[in-house]
Amino acid sequence: MTKAPVETWEAAIAAVAGGLSERKAAKAYGISRGPFHQRINGLVPLEARQGPQLVYITEGADRGVVEMVRYRALHGMCVGYEELRSMLRVAAETAGTRPLADDFPNDKFTQRWLVKHPGLSSRTAQLLDVDRASASTADVVLHYFNNLQSVMKTLALLDKPNRIWNCDETGICPQGRGRRAKECHRFTFSRV
Known part of the structure; x- marks a missing residue:
């Protein structure tokens, strides 16, 4: 038999x-x-x-999780995978439609939940050290600080150091303080 709409069930019950x-x-x-x-x-x-009724999260709780993820993304605080899993667990505990297993939500449930919400995207982790090292050349750093100085002048922050926050990553650079190596013999190098 085919899938029946709710109206058919109601008419049959009547x-x-x-x-x-x-x-x-x-x-x-x-x-x-x-x-x-x-x-x-x-x-x-x-x-x-039809099929198993594995509804752990109600529609309202589901919408709440999506709304929370979008709100945080709009404010620059993306949700990590483990954090999303904990949000889903809290939503399922709050809804209380079924008893939860200790490992709920597992990876399969979380992946299915992400597929169910195509408006949300997940990013794969990347090693940024190589890109940061290649991107932080002397010209780029000089341009950044010149731009920063002009912005601080327009906002009149040069004489108010208590209003300046260090929110950039200029202090975290994988290049370090490398020294030039001078070539010695055929296979050896010496630091100057």
Whole structure:
């Protein structure tokens, strides 16, 4: 039998309430007798889908998690994978539709949740040390500080050091203080 809309279930239940037998109502409306019996007795909600009912997070809690992820992303605080898992666990505990396993949500559930919400994207971790080292040339650093100085002048921050916060990464650079090496013999090098 095919998937039936909620209206079909309601009409069949109304027919049974009107005196028709469950078997005849199921046959008349083209629905399976087992799921129909479960819906009549209130064991399964009318809008339940076929298959296992593994609903851990209600629609409202689900929307809340999506809203929280988007809010944090708009404010520059992207959610990490483990943090997303903990948010999903809290939402499932709050909803309390089913008892949770100790490892809930596992990777499979989290990946399926991300697929269910295509508006959210996840980034793979990358090693940025190489890119930072190649991008922090003398010209780039000089341009940055010249730009910073002009911005500080326009905002009148040069004489107010208590309003300047160190929020950049100029102090974290993998290049370090390298020295020039002078070539000695054929296979050896000496630091100057």
